[in-house]
Amino acid sequence: MKKILSSLAALLSFLYVAGQNDATLTIQQNNTGATISRHIYGHFSEHLGRCIYDGFWVDEKLPVKKKDRIRLDVVEALKKIQIPNLRWPGGCFADEYHWRDGIGPRDQRPKMVNTNWGGVTEDNSFGTHEFLELCSLLGCEPYISGNVGSGTVEEMNKWVEYLNFNGESPMTKMRKQNGREEPWNVHFWGVGNESWGCGGNMTAARYADEYRRYAVFAKNYPGAALKKIACGASSDDYKWTETEMQNIPLNQMWGLSLHYYTVPRNWQKKGSATAFDEQEYFTTMKKCLYMEELVSRHSAIMDHYDPQKRVALAVDEWGIWTDVEPGTNPGFLYQQNSLRDALVAASTLNIFNNHCDRVRLANLAQTVNVLQALILTDKEKMLLTPTYYVFDLFKAHQDAKLLPILLNSPEYSMGDEKIPSVNASASVDSNNVIHVTLVNLDPHRTINVSTQISNLSWKTVDGQVLTAAKYTAVNTFEAPHTVQPAKFNGAKKNGNNLNVSLPPQSVVLLEMKN
Template sequence: MPLLKPLAVLLGLGLSTTTFAASQIQLDTSTQGALINKNIYGQFAEHLGRGIYEGLWVGAESSIANTKGWRNDVLSALKALHVPLVRWPGGCFADEYHWRDGIGPRANRPVKVNTNWGGVEEDNAVGTHEFFELVELLGAEAYVNGNLGTGSPQEMAEWLEYMTAEGKSTLAELRRKNGREQPFKVDYFAVGNESWGCGGNMTPDFYTHLYKQYTTFLKTPAHNTPKWIASGSHSEDTSWAAYLTTHVKQKMDAVSFHYYTLPTGKWEKKGAALQFPEAEWASTMQRTLAMDGFIRNNKAVMDKQDPEKKVGFYVDEWGTWYDVEKGENPGFLYQQNSLRDAVVAALNFHIFHQHADRVHMTNIAQMVNVLQAMILTDKEKMLLTPTYHAYKMYVPFQDATSVPLKLTGVPQYQVGDISVPAVSATAARTKNGELYLGLVNLNPNQSETTEINLAGIVIASVSGQLLTAAQMDAHNTFEKPHAIEPKPFSAKGNNGRLTLQLPAKSVLVVKVQ
């Protein structure tokens, strides 16, 4: 995972302040922005802690209701998010994963040690076939991350042949013997993960040579060719995107990028998921908003070599990262999820929408029980997190067309040395022409007034959902799984204009009519 440099000096103690003013949103509905690819709302499931085993997979023999071993309650919840894509098997795990360990009868699969995450046994119960059953049950696309770190070109090429071959080759017949007659649909395939770090501690030059070598041998049927993803950099580093777009001229559809929001900016002491001071709310907001600058800087260097924007910029790991919950295995990365996380998620959605011309995919880390999860489980129990609710509220933005907006007069929210805009907004039209607006008030102390004007269009009303709570760390527990949930919201226009009061620390998504 990325080594993150602090974005600002540590916060000094001080009271929060806000400049009182109404922000204005001017939408130009006559102009179309970029398509917001549905895969911007992609998910990530790594062999890490209880992210797959228990969180998603319980096995067909489990007393927990399941379909082909995948627990039904989690499947149902994820389907409601319209999950567009799932990345697997890692993460750092990917560069130690050997695909042959995860095929054939489960009783015969080798048991390995997950050296990256907790040193626990990995029995390979979930392998290639099981993963594709999951994405097919969800109606999602498949993003497979290949093993560059400890694998070989032959191993990677044979995995792709096993998954996609249509003829009578030995590997295609082996797939059929293992229960899958038709090839799997591989939508995206990455060559390595975090090759600058846990994937091999490589330089951009060394990785680029390996990438070109490996991809030379990665072959699939023409109609089942994935988009090829190169391992990129993290945080403020633009060297990988610059080098790859300069030196790789074929078989590279995207460069990946990772960034995690740490309240303190320090890996050794990241900050707590709950019962945190307001100073850490503010620093979390500032550090997550830094995503915008990181994307802008990488886009700038890519534009020099790829002005037609043929190569995507995929933020395939992002989210909040806090100190592990007490009593949990430190390698499991289990953390609680609060209203703060929902606000962080929505702010990132807005950033990704703004850069949808290059950002065609992102994958939050991770789907269940790991880091900024959609869902938490405890054996047979399950709850939906505030981040889950944010994802569900933003479903209308999947494959919608962004609508340019101008946001002015935004007051600042300030704590100590940190000062950030108090309001964020995004807008888009769905395929059937409906206009949606997403708004965030990241000020945890007071409501913010926002005036909306659509040039030449009369606003009659808005309706949607509002997510907020009294406490900054409001969260759901297994004892109180519905403590924080979205509530219905509506408002009326006046002479074609609309004034909204955004409650403190809130996320609002509305349809404009």
């Protein structure tokens, strides 16, 4: 009898564990018409550390392919992931940047001290014309952040005119003298940055008044209607969002921003980018998933004042922020990039995709050599980080129609805390190709995902997977291919449904075609 009971207990234990390892996913047709804007996949390049200087803009003697001083291997890598927009010149830097210092003959441009990031002196050799040439090479839209903190209404007004007016005026004459005949027609325009902090330490009410004033003088010109983005909240400052939505007319702003960084420990001691245990890994993932609550609650406030969702929620700074790499300038924010960071990026993009009715622009911080960078460089060497490959996989969602999902996931536990092991998003493109992105945050268990696909026909499934033996795995200049996508064979068609065996600590892209 004891032997029978022991066997029964073992069987029940097995069934319990098996059940824990199962997830169910239902993919439905989209009746809302929501589209995943490609601009959710935007990036951010501030005058900070080695992002602009020694990242995009290099010494003319560096032995790499260049146009002028723009590094072309970096450009080609970003074109491959279809970068849709690039935010510049900041960040905190934007509110001390005076655009006239960055135009005209480079040897006559005044030098400036970057007081926010390392106290270094910049020569302003990379300015408006250089940035817009970079965007042209990338094939992306520029997103310019204007100076509200230390600038003037007149200064921003003239910058917009310099960029976008095609008639006869002092600004267009100056632009032509500086070598640009036609206007650039820049649409995305940020009115200040972090005005609650480094952009002026304003109250929400004070900023709303300033925004309305600046917005009046940031003019629309033929072919260049501005998509003005107001400075929104930091993290969970819901009162800021409420105040801006109450006090700024909806027809004066295209978007309202939100900034949130995933910090593994705390702002005083953020934690290492490469040396962390499972407890810190778990905490990081829990903080990453907090983006779901932030987007939901800020969107709910916006819905109250804007039920038609005319104003976008623009999450134009997000990503993981760790301590800098040992031996590097602490003001340059140079950090390595591990599989953990790729899982953060993929989970965040899934959240944005599923909220694409309100989230219509986002910018990862930052593109090259700073924070959660896509690309790291060392003189002539260049490598692609695990986060880069997430954007390569997820580009399939750009401008595709969202397919709403219902997901029931097992839990990943650490002590008394729990988070969902699996997150996902799905879309169908203009060729009726279905794409599903799945993330398994559990570093130990393969999760079996039983997927029901309603009223959508498909015949074949292909996939790619991004994973590694350890969540601390990184790409280095000595071993640049440690973490990169591989073919995924763990998805099997079952009638019109799909069974997926999702490896531990992995990102999977599935593509289903007729």
